[in-house]
Amino acid sequence: MNNFLKNAVPGVQLLNPYQPGKPVEELERELGISNAIKLASNENPLGPSKKAIEAAQSVIGNVNYYPDGAGHKLSLALARKHGVDQSCITLGNGSNDILELVGRAFLAPCNSAVYSEYSFAVYPLVVQAVGAEARVAKAYPSDHPDMPYGHDLNAIFEQITTSTRVVFIANPNNPTGTWLELDELNHFLSRVADDILIVLDEAYFEYMPEDLKPDTQKLLKQYKNLLITRTFSKIYGLAGLRIGYSISHPDIADILNRVRQPFNTNMPAQAAALAAVDDQDHVSNSANLNAAGLKQYAKAFADLGLSYIPSIANFIAVNVNKDAMPVYDALLREGVIVRPVASYKMPEFLRITVGNEQQNNRVLKALQKVL
DSSP states (O other), X not given: OOOGGGGSOHHHHTOOOOOOOOOHHHHHHHHTOOSOEEOSSOOOTTOSOHHHHHHHHHHGGGTTSOXXXXXXXXXXXXXXXXXXXXXXXXXXXXXXXXXXXHXXXXXXXXXXXXXXXXXXXXXXXHHHHTTOEEEEEOXXXXXXXXXXXXXXXXXXXXXXXXXXXXXXXXXXXXXXXXXXXXXXXXXXXXXXXXXSEEEEEOTTGGGSOGGGOOOHHHHHHHOTTEEEEEESSSTTOOXXXXXXXXXXXHHHHHHHHHXXXXXXXXXXXXXXXXXXXXXXXXXXXXXXXXXXXXXXXXXXXXXXXXXEEOOSSSEEEEEXXXXXXXXXXXXXXXXXXOEEXXXXXXXXXXXXXXXXXXXXXXXXXXXXXXX
């Protein structure tokens, strides 16, 4: 048989695929157990809102037709929500799709992209797949007084060269849960050349306390090279439908739409997202549950003598003070799925999604047992 790998483009030849969290069904099948719980992929324990479910069900009988390729109703609702023109919105098959569009549209082997260490695993995948150079900035050290493991925007700025076309910044960041203050974000954006695209990944934006949330509309008006990504996978609970979007200057959106696949967002996803975006009660309930869960974990980790990275996302990274993989494996045998993050060069950490109070208690009980 021919070795097709050698025929793949160089970046793809060396690419290691993204590894998602282990599904509950797979764990139960492998170990012959039941009632396992998964707190590994930052999914909303409340699930989607009832309005979103009803909206998706209302269109399921029409899926013999193609969806609206432009997602007119949804993009219009999102434009109104963010106070921008509809031409500023690009819909994606999850916000991950937007990141891929950025790579296809703006990066080539002669270009570079910059991101911080401990950043979302998709950034290096996007950059490597198109053969561009990845320039990785050092994050703040573990003993930083304010933001251990957080983005150091000065270090990111220093990695920018004449070949740089894209900078990826996650706020809050995955897998650390760290965040950026508005003043430092503004200062960074003001320093970057206006022909470099700044991708501000805000997948966990809705979990942020109100006083820490950047003014999206103001930032977009001030910085024409800014692209903000959002998702319906997290607080809106629509991860299984795969839908997200970006907000940017119309010129940037136009470029992304040139490489966007036709019908990249499906009909039930568009309908569910349209209903979800107006269900602020569900968003508030989800955010409040998450804030309580973060406090629950912080207190429990202190009681266990474990250090952790302060987080404002819907997960928390805890240091188990040894190689985390055996601890992860032991938790699996207890029917608990969390996320090891050795691939992020954090071998002693486990990232735990915030669940409901009962799920959190089960994780903490299992963690205490296996430790």
